[in-house]
Amino acid sequence: MPRKATQVTGHEPEGRKVPAAELADEFGRTAKLLGGRLTDRLSHHGLSMPRFQLLVQLTRHGPLRLTQLSSRVGVSQGTASTLAEALVHDGLIERGADPQDGRATQLGVTDAGRQRAEAWLSDYERAAEDVFAALPADQWPGLLTTLRTLSAHHAAPAED
Numbered sequence: 001m002p003r004k005a006t007q008v009t010g011h012e013p014e015g016r017k018v019p020a021a022e023l024a025d026e027f028g029r030t031a032k033l034l035g036g037r038l039t040d041r042l043s044h045h046g047l048s049m050p051r052f053q054l055l056v057q058l059t060r061h062g063p064l065r066l067t068q069l070s071s072r073v074g075v076s077q078g079t080a081s082t083l084a085e086a087l088v089h090d091g092l093i094e095r096g097a098d099p100q101d102g103r104a105t106q107l108g109v110t111d112a113g114r115q116r117a118e119a120w121l122s123d124y125e126r127a128a129e130d131v132f133a134a135l136p137a138d139q140w141p142g143l144l145t146t147l148r149t150l151s152a153h154h155a156a157p158a159e160d
Contacts, residue, residue: 034131041127045120047090050075052120054083055092055109059117063108065098092116 039049047055050073057072058064064072070080084107087093092113098104109117132140 037131038124038127041130042120042123045116045123047116047120050079051083051087052117052124054080055087055113055117056121058093058107058109059114059121063096063098063106065104065106069107087113 035049042049042052045052053073054069057069061072066080066084067077069084070077073080075083084093088095088107091110093107093109095105096108098106135143
């Protein structure tokens with residue numbers, strides 16, 4: 001059942017300089033709350049959020065090398081390898097030769113994996129709509145732009 005939108009009464013006065021630490025604190029608190037809510041809503045699917053993230057990337061983008069997959073999901077190659085191994089064991093993804101380089105291996109989703117990913121994605125969309133229902137939908141594009149700007153800036157290599 002969708003939650004009723006909560007009215008925030010502590011709006012910041014126009015022109016108030018907000019300390020970066022305050023932004024970071026609220027961002028971290030919000031990310032933890034939203035992530036927990038999504039995890040709770042999706043736990044019946046029987047896989048962890050990180051495993052589903054790998055499975056979804058392979059479903060959306062087709063076979064990928066482990067380095068590509070780890071980059072898309074935003075985890076280390078070692079973590080991606082561990083997650084992928086579990087998904088291979090469960091029969092949800094499989095290894096195959098990279099058509100561009102026969103010496104390299106790609107990971108691809110199996111039919112069973114695609115079915116699981118599609119069911120999860122359907123529930124994920126509904127859960128995400130619930131989570132973001134507190135924010136008017138006309139504000140979603142601005143929030144998405146802000147989050148993408150932060151991600152892109154911090155994904156770039158640091159300059160010395």
